[in-house]
Amino acid sequence: MRPEMQKFLFVLGSSRAGGNTETLARKAAEYLPEGAQQRWIWLEDVPLAPFRDTRQDRVPHPLQEGNEQLLLDATLEATDIVIASPLYWYSVSATAKQYLDYWSGWLHIPGLQFKASMREKTLWGVSAAEEDDMFSALVDTLHKSAxxxxxxxxxxxxxxxxxxxxxxxxxxxxxxxxxxxxSVYAK
Known part of the structure; x- marks a missing residue:
């Protein structure tokens, strides 16, 4: 079932703007349902500090600010999240992986209910590479995250x-x- 107002967040995980993955994502975005909103964030424009998992220290995830807060807000506002990452060493790029790592911290913010919020969303991926047989780890990373x-x-x-x-x-x-x-809404 399609949400009434779709809000697509395109998270660009390439180290260069305008590459093949972004080109493919922008082509697909041309065919979004009428009225769907789009927000594009290139992760190179909003760098994150290295993720620090504080769960074992029994310390809550630190307060969000700056780029982390921007990405958290954009993630929560979206109905659909599109990870557009070129294939780097058989999986998503380092910046895309870091963004996903931050999801681990957001799961443990008291009162945020990140996991419950994500249940209402659809996760998509877009990627480009030279050969067909190299995408399995990238697809698994995103599919298992969803x-x-x-x-x-x-x-x-x-x-x-x-x-x-x-x-x-x-x-x-x-x-x-x-x-x-x-595809997902046609079922």
């Missing part, structure tokens, strides 16, 4: 390209982008 938080799983839109701009020559990916964000 399962753990009991989020709807939208799937991952995959494209091929090594050099900037090559993904536009991947006709099957460009075609798949047209229906990608409809």
């Amino acid at each position: 399962n753990y938080l009991k989020m709807r799983w939208g799937g991952v839109l995959l494209g091929h390209g090594h050099h900037p701009g090559e993904v536009v020559d991947d006709a099957p990916a460009m075609e798949a982008a047209k229906d990608f964000f409809q």
